[in-house]
C-alpha cells in the first residue's frame with residue numbers, strides 16, 4: 733500500500749522501546765481517506781498519510797480480507813471475519829480451526845471465485861475437510877477480479893510457499909482502483925480468475 737514518503741516511521745505514535753509483535757497496513761476505515769496502519773501496541777488506528785490517530789485499535793492484527801460490499805478491507809483472525817468497529821463478526825466458523833498456533837492464520841485467503849471480493853478457506857477442526865466461504869453481499873463496484881494482477885497472484889502462491897500473510901494487489905492506491913493492469917497472460921491469452929490458486933489447492937481439495 734502507499735504511504736507518504738516524508739512520514740518517517742519514527743514519527744508514528746508507536747512506542748519506540750517496544751518493538752511490535754505484529755503490524756498491519758491497509759485501508760480498513762472509510763472514515764479516514766486512504767490507508768491506515770496499526771500494531772499490537774500502537775494503542776489506536778493510525779492514518780498512513782498523516783501518522784495521526786484516527787480511531788480505536790482494531791480487534792485483531794492478523795489478516796485483512798475484502799468481504800463485504802464496500803472497498804475497505806475487513807479483519808480476519810482465527811476463524812472469524814469482522815468489520816472494523818463492528819460488534820458482531822460477519823462470518824464465523826465454529827467447526828473450523830486456524831493454523832500456525834498463535835498466528836492463527838487461515839488455510840488460504842484469495843480471490844478464487846466470483847467477483848473481486850476474496851474467499852476464505854479454513855480447515856475443519858478434525859482435519860477431515862477444507863471449507864471455502866464466499867461473501868453473499870452484493871456490490872455495485874465492478875473491477876477486474878484480483879487474480880488478473882500478477883503481484884496478487886504471486887502473493888497468493890506465497891501464502892502456501894512462504895510467509896503466510898494476506899495477498900495485496902499492485903495498485904498504488906490504498907483502496908482497490910480500476911487501474912489494475914490489462915488482464916493478459918505471458919502466453920498472450922486472457923488470465924482466468926482463480927486459476928493459479930486453484931492449482932495450489934487442487935491436492936488438498938481432492939482429498940475431500
Ligand SMILES: [Ca+2]
Pocket residue numbers: 759760761762763764765766767768
Ligand atoms: Ca481509509
Ligand SMILES: [Ca+2]
Pocket residue numbers: 798799800801802803804805806
Ligand atoms: Ca469491505
Ligand SMILES: [Ca+2]
Pocket residue numbers: 842843844845846847848849850851
Ligand atoms: Ca471472489
